[in-house]
Amino acid sequence: MNTAELVIAWSACVAYALTSVIVIHHMIFASRRAVKLAMWAAVAGALLHLGSLVVRTVASGHLPVMGNYETASAAALFAALPVAWITLRREDLRLPILVAVPVIMLALGWAILKRDAVSPLTPPFQSTWLVIHVLFANLSFGGFVLACGGGACWLLVERRQRLGTTGGWLDRLPSLDSLDDLTFRFALFGFVNEAVMIVAGAFWADALWGKYWGWDPVEVWSLLNWLVYGLYVHLRVIHKWRGKRMAWLAVVSMITVFIMFWGVNVFESSAHRLMAM
């Protein structure tokens, strides 16, 4: 990791931290001040974040798909870019969407701590399927993070309505129905993209390891995560579940997302780490 890249990545982290502080301040003190500052800090953070990965791509000569730093930072960016986009375009969604920024900050911070030297793609990584696999993994991660944020907002608003309290930034959130709808759409987006990720991974695994499925912990976690969101979709579409149960499911399902993306590679011995050669 070169100095320019490190400085840009840390700057992105600082911008996310500023957004996080303002968002948390809003949540605790119910203040509406500095919302625009939070928005611009999030946008600046996303642009700096993108810049750090562009520098990395130029230096390494390949897309950021290899190692903990590149994959975690790219995944966080795929959550940060839609956050920046939505916060600029939808005033009513500005605050709920910014709630995802602390998660993005933590993901980027973890990535920076796990940074490694820039290196060329080793032969096992030289596959078009890898790019598709990682791209859709990141898209699904972005969808799941936003669904989790939507679910959390639904629960906050519902609690507020139940207790009859008013005032503060939560008043500016969309209605419960809209939040429910939005959460489901993000989860659906993540679900479909994760399916493409698994299929691309199966094609890649067949070419590299000679079998499309090997019960590797990363594979099983991704299948488990897909089934969990499949259950979420099934309950909503077939059994017409709405509201609190779905919001909790969107929030709790994030546990399997985090384990799938990070936990399993940290704690388990996986073919995804060794890759042969």
Added chain:
Amino acid sequence: MAGSSLTHHLRQQLRGLSSRRKSAVLIGLLCALLLVALVVPQEGRTTPDEYMSLFQSMPELLTWFQRWGLTRIYQSPAFATVFVMLLVNLGLNLWQRARALPTQVELRAPHLRPGGMKGRKGHRAIPVGANRSALDAAAAALDRRRYEVARSDTSLRALKGRLSPVASVIFHASLILIGAGAVISMSTRRAAVVRLGPTERYAPAELGHAPETWGELANAPFGEIAFTVRDVEVEYTERSEMIRASLFIVDDAGAEHELRPNYPYRKSGINVRFTNFGLAPFVTVLDPARGFSSAAPYKVMVMPEGQADTLPVPGLGEVLGIKLYPDHFLDDDGQHASHSTDLRNPVALIARIEQPDLPEVAVPLGAGPVSLGPYLVSLDKVMYWARIDLAKDRGRWTVYVGLVLAIIGMTWRLGVPRRTIECCFEPLEDGTGILHLAGRSDFTEEPFATQLSQIGDELARELAP
């Protein structure tokens, strides 16, 4: 009587098996089993030594896990039962969906009553004065938005995503296809590994031509295929980072093929993959007392670097221990190490296994003979060998087709939700009329609710009395 009772019972069972509530329960059970497999150490994923060490650290817990079959989840009856039940459930669901398909995709002119429209979500009543062509205007507005419209005298129904139930059938069929492909794979898959160096030939059909590694192919000889290894080439950057690894083979027709990781050679349904490489040091052992020399190319794996291997010396009745460092250096502690598998400075550490007191000697490539007890040993040549994996999987293409169909079905069904808009004209006694408008969309309210509202606004403006 007994016959009809049996039929009734069977129907009930079938209904129970195909219930969508049961689908949810089975998916939940499958998740739970996968979770157990991820948390409990699985015998198939650990070496016997690792498993024994785990067993020693928690004997009671692991015994309990074993008793319930939790250490071999994927082979357990519970897993097979859930898998089969899920397939049956899917199959029955698919059958029901396929039967209902013709009705679902048909767009019929409706005969709606104003009273039935009023309670619906998004319902809107638009006063249209004496305008009798309100339904025409509604049909035109919907047509502009690419809805398919069917109308009767007093009402109309418009659909977008009319064929999306087909996508649902495709998706459910694809899951069955994937399951069936997996079962075919499990029951027919053959796989083998062979390690070959340059000039070595792979031809199981030709007896008496086998290098020592062919023993691994006893159960899966793949006689349909034969080739000769021409070369193994590995390329590194200045910083010893591997950027290319290629295996060149020549088939029996004389054609040359380059195999790289991710790019296998396929013939007769067999995938031949270059999965790894090692090093073959050519060592000469000279016993001056007996005047005997022996050269033995031997394939060693050097990942991790300096991995101990053995070097049998035929004729001397001696087995030497060997560690190879392809890019040798001495680290800060004076220990032998290798920067990479790049052959920049190959050094072999050779010892006599039966004489552990005798120190091992470092033998650099081409440096001449070095004394090892009564012998003189030299490292004359080092070359790469290839680990080649062969596999034939008859279920593979079934699974591939299933995966592609699953993506098509899922994207189509979830990405193009079915939207229905219905309109009904209500004539009033005073000669004026009201256009009732209502609609619904699968899965989500937005952006359909906004669109319905826009259509309502547009019609209200256009038909205002």
